[in-house]
Amino acid sequence: MADDATVEFSDAMQHGIKLVNPKITEIFSAENKEKQEEWLNSFINAGAQYREVFNVEDTAKIKSFYELKDFNMAGNEVSMSKYKGKVVLAVNVSSKCGLTPTNYPELQTLYEKYKDEGLEVLAFPCNQFAGQEPGAHEEIMEFVKQYNVTFPFFEKHDVNGATARPVFTYLKTKLPGSFGDFVKWNFTKFLVDRNGQPYKRFAPKDRPLSLEEDIKTLLAQEE
Known part of the structure; x- marks a missing residue:
């Protein structure tokens, strides 16, 4: 090709x-x-x-991550302005991926270690990749109990295409990967700085603990 x-x-x-x-x-x-x-x-x-051809014009008007909204697992709308002044690590997650057993524990490790300094880990379940997040919201939350995760989860939704969640349409457009404005697989990671600006994108194969130096750099910055 x-x-x-x-x-x-x-x-x-x-x-x-x-x-x-x-x-x-x-x-x-x-x-x-x-x-x-x-x-x-x-x-x-x-x-x-x-x-990406859907929702791109709307994304271009967005000045920061804080202007976006999503829905939590209870179906309640959550404004990303809730995390203003925080360093945000946004990740599309799944339960049945080969990356799941390493990513969930390491994401929790980062969250526990840096939460008090201002890190927020936000999990966004998605079933677009080989159907590896097939369960209902209750099943997803029951599954992750084995990893003792305590960071916030949002409802299951797409990250690519016409029905992609706005958070990911924004992040992948601002931080395109090697395949363009596309989330290639589960556990793609996006770091957002304390001012709500997308900072860096990490591939699914990048283990969460490998992001630690970047996280510390952003935590050291003032708003």
Whole structure:
């Protein structure tokens, strides 16, 4: 596949995918949402760059992380302004990923160690990656008890495409990865500084404890 090809979700047809390269534009229709995401990942793995086309204009108007909102596991709206002045580590999580057994304990370690200095770890469950977060909210919270996590969880929702949660549309646009404005897999991590500005993005394979120096740098900064 050409290095300058791009792939995106398309609303031209149900479960659509649009592939664009210098010679041709093609639109595919998958049989369901899971297949759509599977195809999209296949194109990206073959070398295409992802281009986010939904909610990007709205994201461009946002001046800081604190302007965003989401919903907690009880279905209550939470403004990110609640975390004003904090260093925020936002992570899309899942229960059945191979990265789960290392990420949850290390995220909790960071939270316990730096919470009093101003660190907040925010978990955002997502089932877009190989269906690895299939459970209801109650099942997710029951599952994470084994890791003794105490940081906040938000309701399960998408992080890519037309129905992506605004928090992640904003973060991935401000901090694109190697595949563009796209969250590639579970446990992608975003650090936000005390002023609500996205600071750095970390890949799923980056273990939480490897972020410690960056966290300490941000905690040392004043608002």
